[in-house]
Amino acid sequence: EEVSEYKHFRLILENMIDLVSEIDHEGRVKYISPSYKKLLGYDLESLQKIPPNEFIHPDDFERAEACAQRVIKTQKPARVEVRCKHADGHYIWVEAIDFPLFDSHGKMRGMLVSSRDITERKKMEERLRQLSQYDALTGLYNRTFFEEKMQRLREGANVPVGVIICDVDGLKLINDGIGHAAGDQMLKNAAFILSRCFTQNTFIARTGGDEFAILLPHSSAEKVKAAAARIEKAVKDFNNTTPKLPLSISVGYAVGTTGELDDVFKEADNRMYQKKLQRSSEPGFSIAHFLMEALQMRNKGSDGSVERLEWLITEFGKVLNLSEQKIEDLRLLARFHDIGMVGVPDRVIFCDHKYNEEERQAMQRHSEIGHRLALSTHGISHIADWILKHHEWYNGQGYPYGLSGEEIPYECRIFAIVDAYDAMTSRRSYRPAKSHQVAIEELQHNAGTQFDPQLVKLFVEAFAHQWPETNF
CATH class of the missing domain: 1.10.3210.10 (Hypothetical protein af1432)
Known part of the structure; x- marks a missing residue:
C-alpha cells in the first residue's frame, strides 16, 4: 500500500505544471519535477551543477536566502518572489513557497520548494507601475510621480537643488492648425531632446500639457545654468536637422535648497514665462515664422x-x-x-x-x-x-x-x-x-x-x- 501511495504521489509530481524541488539540509538539490525541464530547460543533473547564486537573479538572491533562513528559524513555510535563470540565459519570475521537511525524529532535514511561473503577472504589475509613474505619450515621469519626488526631496536632507522648467511654444497653434498628431509629435520630440541633454538618472517629468520639469539635486547655480543652455542649444541643433516641424521651447531655471523647493519651482516657472514673453515680443519671432522658415528649408x-x-x-x-x-x-x-x-x-x-x-x-x-x-x-x-x-x-x-x-x-x-x-x-x-x-x-x-x-x-x-x- 505504501508503494502504491508513493507511485501515486510521484505520478502527481511528474504531471504538475508547478515546479517542485527537494533541497537537503546542506543546500543540495535532491529532486526536481519534470516541469523544470519544460519551464526552465534543466534536468536534475544540469541544475545540480549551477550554484544557487547563479541560478537566482543577483538582485533577488539575498531575498531568497532570507526566506530560506526564515523557514529554518521558524520551521514554518515562507513565500518569496524571485527571478530564476532559464537554461538559455533569460530570467523567469516565480513565486516560491519553501516548506520545511522533517525526519522521523522531528528534526528538519531540508525543504520542499513549490514554485509557479508569475512572469505574466509581473509584466502586468510593471505595466501598471509604468502607468502610475510615467507619461504614456513621452515616456517621461508624469505629474503625479513628480509631486511624489518633490515631497521626498522636501522631507530629506536640506541640500542644494536646481529646477528647470521648459514649455513648448505654440502647441495649441499646432494642435488647432495641423492636428493633435502633429502636436503629439512635437511633445515627443521635446521629450527626446530633454532626455538627450541629461544622464539616464536625471529626473525629467512632463508636468502639464506643454510643460516639462527637471529636478537637479546637489547642483550648483553654474551647473543648472549650463544645463539650461544645453537644452537651448539642443533645440537649435534639432531644428537645423529636422526642418519639417521645428520646435520652440522657453526655458526657465532657479537654484535653492530642498527646504525651499516650492519657492525654487515658482521662481523657475516665472523665469520661463518671462522668457516666453520676451521672445514673443522680439521682432520677427512667432511660431508662424518658425514654420515658414522650416518650409523654406524643405x-x-x-x-x-x-x-x-x-x-x-x-x-x-x-x-x-x-x-x-x-x-x-x-x-x-x-x-x-x-x-x-x-x-x-x-x-x-x-x-x-x-x-x-x-x-x-x-x-x-x-x-x-x-x-x-x-x-x-x-x-x-x-x-x-x-x-x-x-x-x-x-x-x-x-x-x-x-x-x-x-x-x-x-x-x-x-x-x-x-x-x-x-x-x-x-x-x-x-x-x-x-x-x-x-x-x-x-x-x-x-x-x-x-x-x-x-x-x-x-x-x-x-x-x-x-x-x-x-x-x-
Whole structure:
C-alpha cells in the first residue's frame, strides 16, 4: 500500500505544471519535477551543477536566502518572489513557497520548494507601475510621480537643488492648425531632446500639457545654468536637422535648497514665462515664422524666395494705387500664404508624378490648414481668409470652395497673378525658369479662367516689356 501511495504521489509530481524541488539540509538539490525541464530547460543533473547564486537573479538572491533562513528559524513555510535563470540565459519570475521537511525524529532535514511561473503577472504589475509613474505619450515621469519626488526631496536632507522648467511654444497653434498628431509629435520630440541633454538618472517629468520639469539635486547655480543652455542649444541643433516641424521651447531655471523647493519651482516657472514673453515680443519671432522658415528649408530645389514675392506684390500694389497698409497686408500674404504646407506629407510635396486623387486632396488641404494656423496666430489672423482662398480660380475651378469672379477676395485675385508670375520665372528642381515674356503670355492665356482678366490687363500694361530689375 505504501508503494502504491508513493507511485501515486510521484505520478502527481511528474504531471504538475508547478515546479517542485527537494533541497537537503546542506543546500543540495535532491529532486526536481519534470516541469523544470519544460519551464526552465534543466534536468536534475544540469541544475545540480549551477550554484544557487547563479541560478537566482543577483538582485533577488539575498531575498531568497532570507526566506530560506526564515523557514529554518521558524520551521514554518515562507513565500518569496524571485527571478530564476532559464537554461538559455533569460530570467523567469516565480513565486516560491519553501516548506520545511522533517525526519522521523522531528528534526528538519531540508525543504520542499513549490514554485509557479508569475512572469505574466509581473509584466502586468510593471505595466501598471509604468502607468502610475510615467507619461504614456513621452515616456517621461508624469505629474503625479513628480509631486511624489518633490515631497521626498522636501522631507530629506536640506541640500542644494536646481529646477528647470521648459514649455513648448505654440502647441495649441499646432494642435488647432495641423492636428493633435502633429502636436503629439512635437511633445515627443521635446521629450527626446530633454532626455538627450541629461544622464539616464536625471529626473525629467512632463508636468502639464506643454510643460516639462527637471529636478537637479546637489547642483550648483553654474551647473543648472549650463544645463539650461544645453537644452537651448539642443533645440537649435534639432531644428537645423529636422526642418519639417521645428520646435520652440522657453526655458526657465532657479537654484535653492530642498527646504525651499516650492519657492525654487515658482521662481523657475516665472523665469520661463518671462522668457516666453520676451521672445514673443522680439521682432520677427512667432511660431508662424518658425514654420515658414522650416518650409523654406524643405523647398531647397527652388531659387525663388519669399522676399522676391513680397517685392513683386509691392510693385504691383503700387500700380494699383493700393494703400500702404493694404500693400503691407499683401506682403504678409506673400510671406504666409503657404504656411499650411507644414501639414502636407513630404511624399506628396516631393512626389515626381502627377497627383492621384488622394494626393491631390492632401495638397489642397494646405489652404485650410493655413487658415486655421493664421486664425490662431497674432499678427496674421486678419489675413486668414485670404490664405484660405488664395487658390480660387476666376472661373470657379479652384479650391477649396470653387468661388468665381468677384466672390474671390480682391487681394487673392491680385496675389494669384503675382504668385503665378513668380513661380513661372523662378527655377524649380524639375524645370528651368521661364522668361519674362513667356510668363506674360501665360498670364494672358489664362485671363478669365485662372485669373481676373481686368487685373491681368493692368499687370501686362505695367510690366509687358520689362519687369523692373530686382536683387533676388
